[in-house]
Amino acid sequence: MTTELLIWLIPLPPALAFFLIVLFTNKSKALSHTIAVGAAFLSWLGSMVVFFRAVGEEHFTAFASSIPWLPTGDTWFRIGVSIDPLGAAVLFFVAWTVLMIFLYSVGYHNFGQPKGDHDRAGLPPHGATVTDEHGHKHTVLSVEPMYSRFFAFIGLFAFGMYTLVVSDNLLTMFVGWEIMGLCSYLLIGFWYGKPSARAAAIKAFMTTRIGDVFMLLGIAFLYKATGTLTFSEIFTEETLHVLANTPAFFGLSAAGAIAILLFIGTVGKSAQWPLHVWLPDAMEGPTPVSAMIHAATMVSAGVYAVLRMFPLLTADFTGHGLTTAMSVVAFIGAFTALFSATIAVAQNDIKRVLAYSTISQLGFMIAALGIGAYIAAAFHLITHAFFKALLFLGSGSVIHGMEHGVLHTGNHHVDPQDMFNMGGLRKKMPITFWTFLIGGFALSGFPILTAGFWSKDEILADAFAHGHWAVFITLAVAAFLTAFYTMRQITLTFLGEPRTKEAEHAHETPWTMTTPLVILAVFAIGYGWVGIPEHFPVLGGILPNWFHEFVGGTLLEHPEAVEFSWIPLGTSLLVALGGLGLGWLVYRNVKSPAEDRLQIPALKNKWYFDEAxxxxxxxxxxxxxxxxxxxxxxxxxxxxxxxxxxxxxxxxxxxxxxxxxxxxxxxxxxxxxxxxxxxxxxxxxxxxxxxxxxxxxxxxxxxxxxxxxxxxxxxxxx
Amino acid sequence: MIPLSWYLILAAALFSVGLFGVLARKNAIAILLGVELMLNAVNINLVAFWRYGSLASIAGQVFAIIVFAVAAAEVAVGLGLVISVYRRRNTVVADELDLMKW
Amino acid sequence: MTAIQIIFILSALVILGAAVMVVSTRNLVHAALYLVATLFGVAVLYAILDATFLTVVQVVVYIGAIAILFIFAIMLTRREMRDQGEQLNKGWGAAALIGLLTFGGLFMLLNNWRGVNATAAALPSGFDGVVELGTALVSTDAFVLPFEVASVLLLAALIGAVYVAGTKK
Incomplete structure (x- = not known):
């Protein structure tokens, strides 16, 4: 099969799975998850083949193919697929995380467990009573009542993401984008019996819609200005030159105006300030959904869109002083990174901490793009996708284990997501603990070992090397807070002694859930090694900086590697280790929220943004x-x-x-x-x-x- | 070879038989059967004229296709009406359906 | 008399004979089956006339769908009108007269028309009626509009039939 044909086929299996499950197999849980996981596997296989063919090619530029789709006057509007180096790298992580999440969902939704006693569609399963051979009654986890529906939805979601990644034009990319918007609505409101889930679904949909309307305006503007939406036609030197020299409004050039409009779409999708409010509430969805939305797909899609539009964003950038559009992007990214890191410090729900840390990390990438650090942003996008998917799946595993404990004691007032109800889980759930630790250290940027260190360090180094002091300092503080709240989370959840009976009876989760954790943990460490800067002391040059070489080929001009300097490296070591150490010191003895001195009302209430x-x-x-x-x-x-x-x-x-x-x-x-x-x-x-x-x-x-x-x-x- | 007149006379005969069926049968479904005969007679004419006229203008066959479509629509709605009437009035005899009389 | 003429006469006999049975037989199921026979005869005529596509459509749509639909409707409404009793209404004499007059009138008109004895030109080599028909049906300078209208008509009939025959809740 030619690579181009294969790329066309990649998004199809999940879409087919969606229709098959919805139309035919929704009565059979086993058949439904087989179809969905099988489809995810097929897409994964296709993506891997495409990725390795791309890597194997020397001076790879793109695999592209397109068909005429809509006659527009004398010309045709063409749609097609294209995988350039950036696309290949994104496809790689999307395929992996999607497959892992599909597999994980099988265990998370308690496949193989009995039907619940009082479970009904639209509410999370409450557990089932079973009688063993001795006549003892046990309460065990029960299977999700709408199991098949879940797999249908995530299938459609995966279809949207793959469509977005393989698109060679903004229109089909936008279609994939909107499919994901719909699916996130459906999945956040998956347990529609809960009023809070319904409200969260509507909030997510409405908030992202604001961004999407602006994005559509940007697309319309771009089409009017250039007459095409195909990336390869827009990102030619003369088109960019024309766009950069056409004035638009507010003193922006057309390129800057379009970039800002499209960027507002990203602000909505990637939950950047001021449209960040939907993402923490999206935690109402089942945990694989949180991972799907926050790590693998939707929020990454936002950053991916800005990466794609990078030539447009920097069209009138001369290298001295940021353009207005870039300053806006850099400001929003850096501000979001710091602002949501402060909120994450005071959250007690294990998933909410991760949600705010996601917003914060996305802010890192956006800020990096704003200061022109293209490679660093792409690198952080991918490493972050791996370790954040790992963390979300790990937190789901923790919650799952805690639910086991709750069912055991029968005390349903204990919130299985509250970290103050946990503690000491490292002994009960060793696999989850070690993988979560890896993910958490990667998120904190634990030096040398983890992928997060290399990507975050590169962003800081870039900001420093080009003299963007404000961005550099903001991101450094945010990185410090990141390490701090990550360690707080790990300490409260896994270390110390169990603080409740439920935590004592927590249980390791089945293999379908732990396998994805282990695989993602491998990437959370190993993916950093493909992007070690060449001038790094001792380690630089042992492994070639493959990522820089490969993804840099996406742009017209290959970006130059940043000069090495000790200051950003020192900063990054200091904030990571300092944050981790401080987090451990402060929280190792904290037993209840009352002892936690950082439960400041303003932080606890997310700076009152919802109220405002x-x-x-x-x-x-x-x-x-x-x-x-x-x-x-x-x-x-x-x-x-x-x-x-x-x-x-x-x-x-x-x-x-x-x-x-x-x-x-x-x-x-x-x-x-x-x-x-x-x-x-x-x-x-x-x-x-x-x-x-x-x-x-x-x-x-x-x-x-x-x-x-x-x-x-x-x-x-x- | 068959002269055109054979087809036309056959079609005329079929049409007349169908017309008789439409006018004389009591059962509403039988009336629809008569209509089908008449439509077929028309179709024979259309296709025959196409074959014996100019082959290049395909209108005869296209008309026949349209007649098919109309016949299908007519049967679907007609039989739907008959069944609906049958359900309400328990009869399919056309003569008994005289609500519209003075 | 050539073979093709014999086939024509045989199918004409089938068509007319079955048509007469359609309008005269008492048993409605038989009437519908005779209609099938008539339709088959007409399909043979289409084949003789080189209208291959129509032949297939006649068999598939007319016999396969419409005639079967009739049989269903007959079975659904059969309870009331058993197959005995008078099947013709009181005006059947007048109807027969009108039928005969129609045939007579048409016959006379045809008799006076010059083109009635025209013979068919041989098909040009390489002529493919199906391709011609298909192209004509979707060409904007030919019949695409009637074609689309027909599809809308079918949709309307579909919805109408469901609405009319469906039970009201």
């Missing part, structure tokens, strides 16, 4: 809908006009009837004329023709037709 948005946007919108649109506009003005016409017409009708119809027509013509004279008797005679029998009517009409035909023939034609 509620006051600024939600309440006014309700007010506008209720008071203005409904009561005043609809009821008052529009109904008022209609009522007026209705009344006027009734008045005219009444007048006509009373003064004309009843006097003139009824009395005079109808009564006097008809009864006394001819109309009534005549009608009585003639109406007998109307027998109501269709065949007699037809007979008569054909008879007439015949007579007329004969007459016409003889008088006019003969």
């Amino acid at each position: 948005y509620d006051f600024l946007f939600v309440k006014p919108a309700y007010w506008f809908a209720e008071t203005f649109t409904y009561k005043w506009m609809d009821k008052g003005v529009i109904d008022g006009i209609l009522h007026f016409f209705g009344k006027a017409a009734a008045w005219i009708g009444d007048t006509l009837r009373n003064y004309i119809d009843s006097i003139l027509i009824n009395d005079w013509i109808a009564d006097k004329l008809s009864h006394q004279w001819t109309i009534h008797p005549a009608a009585r005679a003639v109406r007998r023709v109307q027998t109501g029998r269709i065949q007699q009517y037809m007979l008569a009409s054909i008879g007439v037709l015949f007579v007329v035909g004969v007459l016409v023939y003889y008088f006019f034609m003969a």
